[in-house]
Amino acid sequence: MPELRWQVVAESLERKCKAPTAEQITIARALALPLGQATPALVAAAELRVLLRMPLALTLAGDFGDDEYEVLLDLANRTDLAVPEMDKLGCRELLNAWLRVARDRESAAALRRLKPAVDDVVTARDRRKGPDIHGEISSIGANGRLHFRGGHGLGTAPHRVTRITRPGEDGYLDQLHLAREHAAAVQSNPARITRAQEAQLERWRINFPATPAAIEALRNALETADEEAAMQRLLEKHPALLAGTVVGTHDTWIRPQVQLGNHYMADFMIAGQTSLGVRWTLVELESPVSRLTNPGNRRATATLRHAVDQIEDWRRWLSTNLHYARSARDADGLGLPGITAEVPGLIIMARETYDDAAAEIRELHARRSHIQVRTYDWLMRINESPDPLRRDAPDQRLRLA
Template sequence: MAETTWQVVADELRHLYAGPTAEQFALADTLMIPLAADTPTPVTAALLRAQLTKPLRLREYPGIDDPEYDYLASVAAETSLRIPAIEEIGSRNLLDAWLEVAWARRTVHHLERLQPEVGDVAVTVRRRKPDEDRYGQISSISLTGQLNFRGGLGRRAWPHTVKRLVKMGDGDHGELLTKAREEAVAEDRHPERVSNRELALLDTWKVPRRPSLADCQAFQEALDKATAERPMQVVLENHPALLANVIAGHHGIWVRSQVRLGDRYVPDFLIASQTSEGLRWHLVELESPTARLTNVGDHRESPTLRHAIDQIQDWREWLKTNLLSARAALPGITVDARGLIIMGREDVTDSAREIRDRRDANDRISIRTYDWLLRAAMKAETTLPGLLDTETGDLSRDW
């Protein structure tokens, strides 16, 4: 379990060294064992257990050695905790109880020193590179007192290891927050391996079937009339199977429209597909069906196509600096998510084969026409889904 308020965690830890519980006092009276009112709860439990070891045939704990006691003494000294002499402790069971108390007091001391809040950035020392700082944005606080960092994957730190805590109102919070997010992303070696809980975030947009005749007819009618991008956006929002059909995803495909990336960007569609290798995303930009892919005179990329390519590159740049927050709504998305541009009609005077091949190979951006999308949908009953993957060679191993 985890909390978002450090005072709650500190109060829970204080109970460990506040003295015996009422139940412990009652048991001690029954066994006629004297208990001091300031005996920490874990220590009391160890003392009671020691009294019951032989009658209940419990496992006996071995004695302790000097290095073990020295470690306890060093932790206890950090908060001026008075501990018994090594001879009085005797068994490892009692040593462990005193360690639990010493850790709790140290943790409470540093929680009070730092007063950490969700959103603060903690600066700690790297385990294997003590000369380098490590950054983490606090997402919650475990009941043990550990500070949990955004990004998961076991990213956390004990309060006593924090060199500096940067509050959200501090001047350099933004700079260090960026570093924390970059580190979280860098440490995630397999972002495509998302959990069932993360997948559940996409349930609303899951596409359960292939395109139907009704999907194809609605798309054809919109395409015949459209002179701008908007009608095509609407028909694809109403018939998402048309887009889902061109991506391979044996374990599920999801289509989301008009997803906001920060305050500046809104991709027309995002497609997620899951294979045995995990989740992958496509960034989809629509342009008008009347737009040309190439210039009439020189057959280079038209201004409309150039704009569409720039859009996808802008989205990727945004993801580079906001990837961790983006994954909260788009689990598993990466900065190099494949791009898909759909624009124009098939036209022998508008051949863009060389441009498409180059963009596919160099930029992972596929450029296709609306006629291509309709043709893929009309063949849905006779071909496997994933035409785009087949054409680009971007197939998962389970295909």
């Protein structure tokens, strides 16, 4: 079982790397096996297994080669361990035992150097030579491995640790932030949220479809509005108008104006729940009188490029603040359970015109950056005919955006 005190683990590892146990010595004498006091207990156990392999019908590891012995020599040199010559080992069973001794010595020495405790935060070298990893210690394994909070097998060997920061020390909160973000980034299935997390979203749950009054308000706004702010106010007042823009076979939640850090504000964030979990969408609004493309060259307008940049900025922010974003609001988080840094984007802007290269622009961004570019006319149509089966592509029957 995992331990909370490094001393207990270090002493256990050191015992196995020292003299054989009394029981091992007794058995060795009965079998006439010469077992020196300098033989580590782990190696003594391997020698007994090799001796008893025939009468006990044990299946043991076979032969080994020069490359494997070089691994042992390298590890032994790092831990100041004297190991037998290659021809004295005889089989991989004994080689593996000596490898285990060397690893345990390395772990025990690292534990005594670090003196790690629960809640300490460590920085460690990634064994694949990738970026450093950060972790908040939750316990210590019997083999010396430091287990991190966040599950998913997170942890590291103590000898890989390059920095340890304890609660109350300078920089601890910064290191804790890195550790929690690292744990959030490797979460295997964040879309599977709990009932408690669903309850945190209750105030933003939407009943779909929108009412006839809300649809009429949208129709009137499209005839008179000439700025983004007017559409923002309308959709905040009637959020069900946005519910059909995402696939949600169970619940849909819509949050307006979500502050992301000190510099960003998402116009809306929509979560649709299906049998596979929760899928969030970032929504950026632009003016209904803007254009998707320039009349002359049919390329994306500055307004559209700005909207795309906004969503990319939000994603970059999320990539380094996932734990904060997913944490509950009453725990000083944003309360966006299940969100990921790869969250899809939706831009709603402009009206449909026959001289606009809308379809080409939409396809380009959907393919390259997973951002859907749609018009307010599209929003009007999916509310006039709210067919859930057509929400992913409700305008396939149309020639324009």
